[in-house]
Amino acid sequence: MKYLIKGVLLNFAILITFSCKQQVQNENIVELNSLIIRISEIEIEPNYLDEYISILKEESEASVRLESGVISIFPMFQKENPTEIRILEIYASKEAYKSHLQTPHFKHYKTSTLKMVKSLRLVDMDAIDAETMPEIFRKIKSN
Template sequence: MMTKRAAVATAASLIFSTLLVKTNANATTAAQAPAGPYVRWAELEISPAKLAEFREASRDIAAPTLQEPGVVAFHSAAEKGNPTQVRVLEVYADAAAYGTHLQSPHFQRFAQASQPVLVARRVYDTVPILLGAKPGITSPAPHVRVAELEIHANQLDAYKAAVRQEIEDSIAVEPGVLAIYSVALKDQPTHLRFFEIYADEAAYRAHIVSPHFKKYVETTQSMIAARKLFEMDSPVLGIKNAH
């Protein structure tokens, strides 16, 4: 999952911002959803002939989306070497904020522009495990990773505890770890998704040799039933200066 960057900022300049959310309620609509962060995960397949159009539409929607009061973070990236496969992570203050986003003019334009370029689209409601991020993403060459894990059901609580601690430590002590978002698919709670942002590849490489990451690997290796790890490319990243 992660790494560390050698020497970037002083400890005083590191700002730790983490959301710890545990909820089992239905989050499909604003009326049903509990208060708190509302996170959507999307897996998109783009027509190879339409990649340029999709990337332009994604860039166009990013800035106005972040201007919405209820939007916390909005990230997308494509699999490296397989650019038609795109992951999107959207974090809203609550489900009502997501509903407001859907009605916005910029989303309506994006929906219209992206419809002809999509081959397949899978969107999931999620239950956040831990959303950890430093305010703002200013790196000129961010390194993005996505992980898809399946956890043994009888080990799920223990795994969540271990990964929360690992994320907290990584955000707090590693200057090059910019964000690690961990969520479970709402209808498949043993299926977890991670969207990880590092200052650069060196930060990632340093992270995976850090003591807290090594401890996480040793603690959880028997808890993980299956995993897929992806290096990502062409990221469009946006996060508010504070949660």
């Protein structure tokens, strides 16, 4: 009987340990169904391009580094027309997006680049294959 009680207690301890560990791991997982995915299409006034890019780089880097709900702020430009900027934005949730809009670095970006933007179009997207997205990010190495 003594060994039976020890065995039950040991199994219970193991079960609690693994379930707590799994819970901690799950806290770091983003729910794919709650993602906010957007492509920002921005045309910049040519005479402000260098200044705009500098401010955008600061904002995108700070967003990804400081905000756990910001998965991607990935700016790029068209090779044949560098004033045509595109930004792939991915947020963990609607709440993460709303929080992002209130950050000092985003507010600085928005207010300091207003005069530089010729046009802005925000295109909300849905992922066709959201299950593959984590694999895409796993493949990227930073050196």
